[in-house]
Amino acid sequence: MRLMLWLVVMGTLVGLSVPLWAADSPVTACTGQFALCDSSNCTPVLKADGTPRMIRVRVQGGGYATYPEMSCMCPVLKGAAIADVTGGNMRGSCAAPSKNGVWSLYSFRQHIPQAINGWATSPLAKTKVTGQVCSGTPNTIAPVVNCFSFACSPAKSINGVKLADCRCPLGETLNGGPVAVGQGFITDAGQGNPVNCDLAVGGPIPAQ
Numbered sequence: 001m002r003l004m005l006w007l008v009v010m011g012t013l014v015g016l017s018v019p020l021w022a023a024d025s026p027v028t029a030c031t032g033q034f035a036l037c038d039s040s041n042c043t044p045v046l047k048a049d050g051t052p053r054m055i056r057v058r059v060q061g062g063g064y065a066t067y068p069e070m071s072c073m074c075p076v077l078k079g080a081a082i083a084d085v086t087g088g089n090m091r092g093s094c095a096a097p098s099k100n101g102v103w104s105l106y107s108f109r110q111h112i113p114q115a116i117n118g119w120a121t122s123p124l125a126k127t128k129v130t131g132q133v134c135s136g137t138p139n140t141i142a143p144v145v146n147c148f149s150f151a152c153s154p155a156k157s158i159n160g161v162k163l164a165d166c167r168c169p170l171g172e173t174l175n176g177g178p179v180a181v182g183q184g185f186i187t188d189a190g191q192g193n194p195v196n197c198d199l200a201v202g203g204p205i206p207a208q
Contacts, residue, residue, distance in 0.1 A: 027082045030094035034081045034105040035074040035164040037147035037201045038188040039114045039129055042070035042168065044199075055150075055169050058087050059176030067169035067178075070145045072201060073155060074104060075113045076162040081105035087174060088149030097151035104147040104166040116190060119158040129188050133205070134197035136184040144185040146172045147201045168201070179204045 045053045045068075055069035083105045085092050090103065097103060111127040113119040120126040136142055145168050152164035171179045179185070183204045190196020 028085045030083045031080050033076055033078050033102050035102050035152045035166050036077050037072050037074035037104045037166055040072045040074050040201045041189050042072040042145045042199045045069040045071050057169050057176050065176050067172045070168050070170050072147055072166045072168050073163050074166050076164050081107040084149045090149045100154045102152050102164055104150045104152050113161045119161040130192040131188050132192045134185050136182040138182045141171050141181055142179050142183050142185045143198050145170050145201045
């Protein structure tokens with residue numbers, strides 16, 4: 001169940017000491033370079049006529065869906081990370097999406113460089129990962145971006161931090177379906193500042 005996978009990815013944001021885990025979660029451990037986008041905000045990708053460019057994502061059970069495409073700048077890290085190789089726009093394995101590309105995956109980190117602080121690597125206060133709950137707005141789709149298991153291309157380095165431009169869908173859940181209208185979500189973006197709830201990487205709060 002991808003709900004279980006979502007709990008793996010986001011469980012630490014609600015006061016848990018370790019992510020939740022389920023044996024039937026469709027997760028794969030990948031090693032090497034990957035982008036970690038959980039503290040990033042994103043910008044819309046537009047076509048020449050000003051309309052949103054769409055990105056195709058895999059849907060649980062088969063098929064594809066399309067959502068507005070977002071550009072998310074994320075730090076590139078090295079080590080072990082979890083992936084859903086059957087989700088996002090992955091191709092069934094951890095193999096890189098392109099010659100110099102990486103996947104946006106998940107690894108629990110308490111400190112990562114973040115755009116809101118100019119990609120600084122010190123002091124620790126500027127790299128601390130802080131989760132927050134962003135409340136939903138009635139009759140409005142949550143401005144949340146899912147970057148889990150999506151392809152990224154190389155971007156310039158800033159302050160010695162290697163960055164990747166990850167292209168991710170707006171308003172999509174881990175199973176490829178749409179985020180419900182008015183639904184709240186969880187994010188690590190903004191170090192707890194609600195201003196950074198807009199177009200933040202995260203995911204909807206699972207229904208009770």
